[in-house]
Amino acid sequence: MPVLNGKELRIVGFLCNWCSYGGADTAGTARAGQPTDLRIIRVPCSGRIDPLFIVKALLNGADGVLVSGCHPRDCHYAAGNFYARRRLEVLKQFLPVLGIDDRRFEYTWVSASEGQRWQHVVQTFTKRIHDLGPAPKLEDPEPLLKVVDMALTSLRPLGTGQKNKLDELKAAIKAKLPELEVVIGWQQGYDAARTVPLFMRTPEDVDKLVWGPFNVNNPAVYLPQYKGKKVGIVVKGCDAKSVVELLQENLINREDVTIFAMPCEGTLDMARVNQELGRYTTIDKVEYDEVGVTITADGKEHRFCMNDFAQGKCYGCTMPTAVLSDTLIGTPTEVKPGPYTPPELALLDSMSLDERLAFWRGQMERCIRCYACRNACPMCVCRDYCIAESREPHWISQEDSTRDKLFFQTIHAMHLAGRCTGCGECQRACPVGIPILALRQQIARAVGQLFDGYKSGVDPEAVPPLLGYEVEEKNIHEREWK
Amino acid sequence: MSITRFVKPEGLPAFLAHLSKDARVLAPVVKPADKRSVVFEPWKEGKEFTLEKATVPAKAAVLPQCETLVSYRKVKDKANPQNVTLELDDTPQAETTVVFAARPCDARGYVTLDRPYLKGPIADPYYKARREKLTVITLTCNSGCNTCFCHWVGGGPSSPEGSDILMTELSDGYILQGITPKGDALLEGSGLDDGADRFKEMEDVRKAAWATLVKAPNLKDAPAKVAAKFTDVDFWTRETDRCLSCGACTYFCPTCYCFNITDEGEATSEKGGRRLRTWDNCMSPLFTREASGHNTRMEKALRMRNRVSHKFSTYPENWGTFSCNGCGRCISNCPVSLDIRQIVLDAINADKAAK
Numbered sequence: 001m002p003v004l005n006g007k008e009l010r011i012v013g014f015l016c017n018w019c020s021y022g023g024a025d026t027a028g029t030a031r032a033g034q035p036t037d038l039r040i041i042r043v044p045c046s047g048r049i050d051p052l053f054i055v056k057a058l059l060n061g062a063d064g065v066l067v068s069g070c071h072p073r074d075c076h077y078a079a080g081n082f083y084a085r086r087r088l089e090v091l092k093q094f095l096p097v098l099g100i101d102d103r104r105f106e107y108t109w110v111s112a113s114e115g116q117r118w119q120h121v122v123q124t125f126t127k128r129i130h131d132l133g134p135a136p137k138l139e140d141p142e143p144l145l146k147v148v149d150m151a152l153t154s155l156r157p158l159g160t161g162q163k164n165k166l167d168e169l170k171a172a173i174k175a176k177l178p179e180l181e182v183v184i185g186w187q188q189g190y191d192a193a194r195t196v197p198l199f200m201r202t203p204e205d206v207d208k209l210v211w212g213p214f215n216v217n218n219p220a221v222y223l224p225q226y227k228g229k230k231v232g233i234v235v236k237g238c239d240a241k242s243v244v245e246l247l248q249e250n251l252i253n254r255e256d257v258t259i260f261a262m263p264c265e266g267t268l269d270m271a272r273v274n275q276e277l278g279r280y281t282t283i284d285k286v287e288y289d290e291v292g293v294t295i296t297a298d299g300k301e302h303r304f305c306m307n308d309f310a311q312g313k314c315y316g317c318t319m320p321t322a323v324l325s326d327t328l329i330g331t332p333t334e335v336k337p338g339p340y341t342p343p344e345l346a347l348l349d350s351m352s353l354d355e356r357l358a359f360w361r362g363q364m365e366r367c368i369r370c371y372a373c374r375n376a377c378p379m380c381v382c383r384d385y386c387i388a389e390s391r392e393p394h395w396i397s398q399e400d401s402t403r404d405k406l407f408f409q410t411i412h413a414m415h416l417a418g419r420c421t422g423c424g425e426c427q428r429a430c431p432v433g434i435p436i437l438a439l440r441q442q443i444a445r446a447v448g449q450l451f452d453g454y455k456s457g458v459d460p461e462a463v464p465p466l467l468g469y470e471v472e473e474k475n476i477h478e479r480e481w482k
Numbered sequence: 483m484s485i486t487r488f489v490k491p492e493g494l495p496a497f498l499a500h501l502s503k504d505a506r507v508l509a510p511v512v513k514p515a516d517k518r519s520v521v522f523e524p525w526k527e528g529k530e531f532t533l534e535k536a537t538v539p540a541k542a543a544v545l546p547q548c549e550t551l552v553s554y555r556k557v558k559d560k561a562n563p564q565n566v567t568l569e570l571d572d573t574p575q576a577e578t579t580v581v582f583a584a585r586p587c588d589a590r591g592y593v594t595l596d597r598p599y600l601k602g603p604i605a606d607p608y609y610k611a612r613r614e615k616l617t618v619i620t621l622t623c624n625s626g627c628n629t630c631f632c633h634w635v636g637g638g639p640s641s642p643e644g645s646d647i648l649m650t651e652l653s654d655g656y657i658l659q660g661i662t663p664k665g666d667a668l669l670e671g672s673g674l675d676d677g678a679d680r681f682k683e684m685e686d687v688r689k690a691a692w693a694t695l696v697k698a699p700n701l702k703d704a705p706a707k708v709a710a711k712f713t714d715v716d717f718w719t720r721e722t723d724r725c726l727s728c729g730a731c732t733y734f735c736p737t738c739y740c741f742n743i744t745d746e747g748e749a750t751s752e753k754g755g756r757r758l759r760t761w762d763n764c765m766s767p768l769f770t771r772e773a774s775g776h777n778t779r780m781e782k783a784l785r786m787r788n789r790v791s792h793k794f795s796t797y798p799e800n801w802g803t804f805s806c807n808g809c810g811r812c813i814s815n816c817p818v819s820l821d822i823r824q825i826v827l828d829a830i831n832a833d834k835a836a837k
């Protein structure tokens with residue numbers, strides 16, 4: 001083919017059986033010449049195309065991926081391509097955070113009669129990929145280990161929440177306890193400088209409840225396992241978003257869950273706290289004041305001011321009080337939304353595509369596939385049947401390559417698209433501190449931009465954007481094939 | 483008295499360079515991040531290393547996260563395409579390796595792994611090949627920490643078990659003490675200065691380390707008491723309430739040794755196929771899911787029961803000692819800080835509490 005000079009590159013095409021595959025056929029029958037780089041995989045419908053097919057191809061050496069289906073309103077199955085359009089657009093906006101040039105992926109619509117259009121699409125896309133050249137491989141760059149900048153300014157002054165009326169909350173829980181199987185909250189952990197989830201079944205258990213900056217765990221993660229049983233949960237503002245998202249997806253029933261809430265003033269980034277404490281054997285005491293905590297470990301005092309040591313999400317938190325609750329102790333705090341980019345995402349934003357690839361190479365190397373990130377995620381509900389480990393379907397090998405590890409992170413991130421509330425538990429759970437939250441944050445940002453500022457976990461009645469579609473999408477436009 | 487050598491901090495890179503002449507040296511390296519971690523990585527000249535306790539133990543030196551057990555390929559005879567021969571390669575992937583600056587709990591981990599892998603009815607050839615090529619240089623701990631409890635389970639901050647060389651930090655450098663003939667030989671060929679005159683100081687530092695540890699409870703009855711709790715499912719359910727069923731506690735454990743075997747690739751393809759052995763763990767529901775779909779340990783409580791019982795009751799039954807070395811990594815790396823110490827203590831004190 002004279003259209004392009006030089007060596008063939010590897011382009012994977014996913015074509016729907018009813019329109020685009022027919023279109024390619026029409027082009028062939030009409031002897032409309034095309035470059036030969038494209039390898040076609042026929043699928044029943046563009047709605048069948050999991051965005052992960054595309055990521056998998058790109059991570060495993062494809063230089064480009066082209067998806068083509070029936071024109072909108074022309075789907076053989078009525079709406080498959082409407083769903084596909086949303087997913088594929090989100091994917092396109094997700095790829096750059098991995099360090100993959102989004103021009104290497106395109107989706108379009110070609111009908112069975114449009115042989116010429118097909119020829120044009122293939123020629124244009126193949127030329128684009130040749131202009132870009134062979135795709136950089138994850139294994140090639142030198143690992144880049146940049147650190148997230150946590151010197152952040154909070155939208156409001158953060159505090160330790162010690163003025164909250166914990167006793168009132170305990171009384172409220174005790175009053176409700178007889179009707180409930182369990183109420184989930186927090187208690188002191190193995191020392192006074194950390195808390196762990198608490199499962200309250202008796203009034204004595206309720207006495208162990210604590211409230212304050214160490215309450216980092218998101219108790220919503222336990223709710224789906226109690227579906228159908230009457231349970232209570234104590235929530236911070238961000239935890240409530242997870243509860244609402246679970247309600248949005250019918251993963252729990254509203255009438256089963258009793259939500260207890262108090263306004264949150266921020267929680268600590270335990271990674272930095274532990275780093276500052278260093279190796280110690282005993283916590284002598286923990287003292288709270290309005291703006292921070294003083295921890296004495298092995299006789300040495302360490303001061304943690306909330307404004308300096310909070311979790312990344314707390315700095316931009318606009319909903320410190322539960323959006324939905326049955327018992328609220330205290331008055332909701334009003335926070336004016338302001339400019340805020342999550343620190344992990346800000347770091348990725350500051351990098352070039354090549355640097356991002358080198359960054360993930362450097363970060364994912366040390367992942368040991370423990371899946372703490374997955375299991376700590378309140379929205380990850382099929383974890384016992386996760387495709388990360390299943391052989392049937394066989395999505396991913398058990399190898400310890402950086403590629404497989406990064407692919408798992410994209411699986412998690414894509415499965416959370418439009419569902420992730422940004423609670424940060426995945427990243428907090430990672431024992432080796434991989435800043436995986438950036439991947440989720442980028443998707444959340446894309447979802448917000450595409451779907452009118454949509455935020456997950458705010459409105460129990462809202463349909464998550466990737467579970468629906470509009471016939472005319474306001475913010476998704478087909479790209480020109482010039 | 484054993485062979486001792488002394489090295490100043492600034493002499494360590496040269497020592498590592500000496501070691502890496504004929505071995506792969508795995509040294510702890512800091513991974514900077516908001517939550518920084520320390521992992522073992524192959525060291526090469528000029529690379530920074532740390533002497534901090536690693537987040538991930540150096541278990542991979544003998545039991546890699548993933549290894550190829552067999553690679554296989556079907557090759558057609560060009561002259562006679564009907565004739566297909568199967569090429570198999572099951573050579574263990576084993577390199578001469580020195581683990582540098584492990585901690586005593588990590589080193590004892592190798593001994594814990596040796597029993598099932600080498601001392602059972604069948605010695606695992608892959609493990610064996612790596613183990614025989616391994617030298618362990620251990621840095622003794624100068625203090626305890628909030629999660630470690632090596633001294634509860636038969637170890638201690640300067641336990642020599644599993645180490646070829648014990649290294650101790652003194653005020654102005656490090657003393658290295660040969661523990662095994664292999665360690666002695668390594669030190670003799672190291673070109674480092676003799677450390678005999680620092681021996682007394684070394685003993686004092688090690689004694690002082692012991693003094694920093696919190697008092698250990700008596701775990702003599704643990705195997706029997708944990709076993710006695712086996713049928714008390716309520717006990718395990720309560721203890722496991724907050725567990726998320728990930729696998730962090732086992733993958734960060736220097737003594738967990740379960741694995742999975744999977745095949746990747748096609749024998750008939752150009753690259754052939756490979757049979758992989760990868761870490762697996764009893765906290766995962768897949769671990770016991772049978773081909774029929776039936777799962778003998780559907781509840782996380784039953785999986786936790788297995789993990790704790792294995793370490794504190796059944797391994798001791800088979801091998802006469804705990805298979806937990808008290809490194810504390812399952813506690814410090816658990817997203818919900820689940821504390822195995824507490825479970826064992828609760829089992830021991832259960833009847834007391836009931837009375």
Ligand code: SF4
Pocket residue numbers: 376377378379380416419420421422423424425426427437440
């Ligand atoms: S992906 Fe991470 S941030 Fe998002 S809901 Fe799950 S745990 Fe929270």
Ligand code: SF4
Pocket residue numbers: 374379380381382383384385386387388411412415
């Ligand atoms: S990543 Fe996806 S498949 Fe895996 S458990 Fe979560 S939602 Fe399920």
Ligand code: SF4
Pocket residue numbers: 366367368369370371372373374429430431432433434436
């Ligand atoms: S928690 Fe961290 S180490 Fe574990 S699988 Fe997730 S990214 Fe990997």
Ligand code: SF4
Pocket residue numbers: 372724725726727728729730731732765812815816817818819820
């Ligand atoms: S690391 Fe913690 S949460 Fe994960 S399986 Fe182990 S005990 Fe459970």
Ligand code: SF4
Pocket residue numbers: 731734735736737738793805806807808809810811812813822
């Ligand atoms: S069970 Fe926990 S404390 Fe014991 S050796 Fe394993 S990781 Fe360390």
